[in-house]
Amino acid sequence: MGRAKSGKAKSGGAKSGRTKSGDAKFDVSIPGVSGSDGFNVDNFKSDGSKHDSIKSDGSKPDNIKPGEAKSSSSGRTRLLRVENLNFYIDGVHILKDISFEADRGEFIGLIGPNGAGKTTLLKCINGINKGTGCIELGGRDIRTLTGRQIASKAAMLHQDTTVTFPFTVLDIVLTGRYHRLGRFKPETPEDYTVARKCMEYTDTLKLENRIINTLSGGERQRVLFARVLAQETDLILLDEPSASLDIAYEEQLFKYARGLSEDGKAVIAAVHDLKIAVRYCTRLIMMKDGRIIADGSPESVITRENLRLSYDVDAIVYRNRVTGLVDFHVSGERSSRRDIGVHVIGGGGSASGVIRQLFELGCRISAGVFSLGDSDLACADIFGVRAVACRPFSEIDDNSFRENIELVKAADMTILCDMPFGSQNIRNLEAAAYATELVIIEDSDPQSRDFTGGRALEIYNELRKRAVVVDSARLHEVL
Structure with a gap:
């Protein structure tokens, strides 16, 4: 990750810090790529929508950072490549020949029934699960990366919000900065500024001195999302991110995630709610029994046949006249008792x-x-x-x-x-x-x-x- 450009901080913005080379001033972009293609929290309103001055046409940055590969299919920067990934647990074949790529600017929704392999796939991408095949993060084979290097390239929000130790909320968010710190080095003023910006962004700054395990599940989820943002990675992995959230924060979180992708990051989320996935994701990958059965735009993936194959339901698929999006109605098993x-x-x-x-x-x-x-x-x-x-x-x-x-x-x-x-x-x-x-x-x-x-x-x-x-x-x- 490159450092932010030097320059005077605006009033009320990040404080200047000191480096070995002398005084240096920095601007904080949350989260992301330093420089003009960074995702800045200040670009967004409190409801997750962009200010009018921010582009919303979906254009993506063209610059390629060292170690990144150019996607042959889309021409955009490839942040992730998965090829022939297989994963076993106690001899049981969980993931079967998974192959796909993720580029800058994509918000990919992993959909499928429980047990399809969505969470397992995310954990393989994040290096938690060790499978066979190839996974490249930013053009580098994940097997050649240390845990700290993986954390600098991919951040993951887990479905389980349980935190065992009684840390404060601020301490939890600061753990997202560990991969940037030297061994036994304390957090810098920049780390605190980034952490608090992320907390402000997720509406958790007011909780900074609270003990994490005294919070509700939804509050913990937003704190852990702030920690993910504090990692400042180009690839963000979300495992059922709205599982503990009420409807207002669910919508807000997915707006934030869509904003991250529009500013040049790649977001991959395991999504339980198909209608949320259709509304916010730019691409869907449908899974069943550890395999990918469909990959493409929401309109091409959400079909009657695919829903039958993946979820074993008979659904009517149509374009919603109100939202303009693909929608569906699950009718259940049709009765034959009134064949009239x-x-x-x-x-x-x-x-x-x-x-x-x-x-x-x-x-x-x-x-x-x-x-x-x-x-x-x-x-x-x-x-x-x-x-x-x-x-x-x-x-x-x-x-x-x-x-x-x-x-x-x-x-x-x-x-x-x-x-x-x-x-x-x-x-x-x-x-x-x-x-x-x-x-x-x-x-x-x-x-x-x-x-x-x-x-x-x-x-x-x-x-x-x-x-x-x-x-x-x-x-x-x-x-």
Whole structure:
């Protein structure tokens, strides 16, 4: 690691220290690479987001430090190379032919079920576990590095937050500086400045004089994260980093980790929550039984087939209309006890919950008529439901009306959802009259949903005379 450039410290910043060559002043970048590509805590707001003056386009530093290798695949600086890694415990094959690289600027999420090998892999990268194959940190074979040299290249936040000895919080964070100190050398003013900056960054500075084992699990996790930052390494390993955190600190920690990667570090995290992984990681590595089964962008890794292979679940994978990210719905094992055809008439979001419920019951579903862009149409597409669609902001056309009637006639049951009616969709009510068996969901007064001057209500009341009428909570009783 290079030292920070000399220069006058800003008011309120790091104090100047003395070296063998004389007086020297330094600026503290937390954590990271000294110089312009360093990650500076002051670049970030307290919620983990960057100040407006900081670039957020994902561009990475081009400089290569001594001992680093150029990635042949991406052109960015390679910080880690793992090739044909195998690891055994008592003759049991735990990791099997693991190969991948990590470059500057990547936030890699290791995902997979319990026992997939995520934690074991991180411990191999950090030199705790000794496997066969090749692991290179910063272009150097890990087998040629001392523990102190490994600590200067990779820092790891462990899942277990237990600390046996009654050290103060400040003392714990300062242990992240040990690899920089000479034998029997005390901490310098710079070490204290870095430690306190990291504690401020993780909202633990107020705890600096507390004994570590008197803190809650979440507080200890944030203290140990501060210690990881104090190591000032280019590669950061996180093992289930949010296991002890509440939702606010979980989001904050992952924002910090994403910020670290955007400033040129490589972050590799074992992540239990797939939706958090999708939201923050730039790349996912999915594991199962000690093997990598998928490696790539969240969109390419989170697929129905991959989730089935890794987690043994049947999931519906789709793009979330709110977040714009890939998302999934785990439906569990579909029932076959209701192998009947059900046609759903809805719109404006009224049919989505019904479609999901019918899907999980194992029903054969059709739906319509929905306007293009309707959330019910998007839901039908996600669940693979045949749906009739028409142009938005216009009346249901003749072809769509006829197709809707044919689907109603073909179904064993038709469900009319709790939706408003106007001149544009009144033909949905007319189509419901062809139902063999009609169920009406009535959660609100139908008169309040009639925007046709009474025409829709008249049709609705006629349908109601021969229908089973239930509210949404009791729909399961008639299915």
